[in-house]
Amino acid sequence: MIQLKGIHKRFDHLEVLKGVDLEIQEGEVVVIIGPSGSGKSTLLRCINCLEKIEAGEIRFNGQIVGMIPTEKGLVEDRKEKIAKLRSSLGMVFQNFNLFPHLSALENVMEGPVTVKKMKRAEAEALSRNLLHKVGLADKVDVYPNQLSGGQKQRVAIARALAMQPKAMLFDEPTSALDPELVGGVLAVIKELAEEGMTMIVVTHEMGFAREVADRVVLMDEGQIVEIGTPEEIFSFPKHQRTIDFLQSIL
């Protein structure tokens, strides 16, 4: 479903992605782990065209998206195409980025109403369902500043799901949470996985990775070091850098 080939990305002189190849099948859950600064967030942001890549190609359902190759090199695709791609990819950020001037319900309704031009009544029904699904049926009218971190992140997940995306991208969804709130958010993501949602999840929650991931990817210094099943990565890591990383987080 998502194919990455030779992705290169630099910020000024800092080469952050040095040729990343990765393919995600429909319905697959890929967990990306790796040290801080290794380019995990940047990779997700490139898939979502929040960053422009310098080389390589990103395909979504076979189509090249985002940066289109021309004689003059890679050129950013038309705005409507990029918006369309983004609306089929749900993005969940480490620090939630909920809209503070909107209630939980309005946060979730915002995408369907503004982007899909859905009728308010229809969007509201959909959004109430989604908030119910993430366990926040009683928080519909609450504003983000009155929600706990875990509740905020679950609203953010509902907000992304409201666009009925084809795949979800999670960037360390539980890293900003107090430990006791992590479980609730992971449970929601796990439920999505069981429903067959295609997902790329950047996380440091190794228990979750072991349990939910179809494949685990270890990134270091802008490259993929090792890809394998959770069993292969956690029990029989092949590369020294994987072993070092796993030891560092235990």
Added chain:
Amino acid sequence: MPTFWDIEFLRIIFPLLLQGAWITIQLTVMAIVLGTLIGLFVALAKLSPIWPLRVFGNLYTWVLRGVPLLVQLYVLYYGLAQIGLLELDAFTAAVVGLSACAGAYIAEIIRAGIQSIDRGQKEAALSLGMTTADAMRRIILPQAIRNILPPLGNEFITSLKDTSLVSVITMIELMRTGILLDVTYFRSMEIYLSVAAIYLLLTTIFVYGIDYLERRFKII
């Protein structure tokens, strides 16, 4: 020497001063409405990814904030008339001059307000598939407005007081009415204290109006 604070004299000048004040109010309202529209446009130009718009926005605020309003009004009213390019009547020249200048300050206020909103807000909006314009309209501006209102209120009060400058281009508003009364009666203290009192009354009403708006936008 005439008695100071002669009620009879105040009865003569007050109706005239209030007529002037009414013109001042009209000038102020037009200056802040048009100035806010200009300011919004120039602020968006300054933040635009399109470089000619950015250049325009930066030139606009650079020139209009860098040249005294008094000088701008002379150029607009006397300068343009002299070269026969455009002969504006005093009211039009006053409104154009005041709103163009207010627009430059308001543009800076709006730009700063927009830039104070966390980048993650725009990214979250874009990642839902919104256009940049939708993200601005639905997500960023509604949040920025709360940061924009307090300095915008100050700017409105400045605009009100700045209308006194258009007395130099023959616009008979509150200040000029005072000057004309003074050259007739030579009772400067009573006249200008009355003018001052009316300005103070107007700015006070403004402060309360803006306070009310600020409270209304502080939803959360």
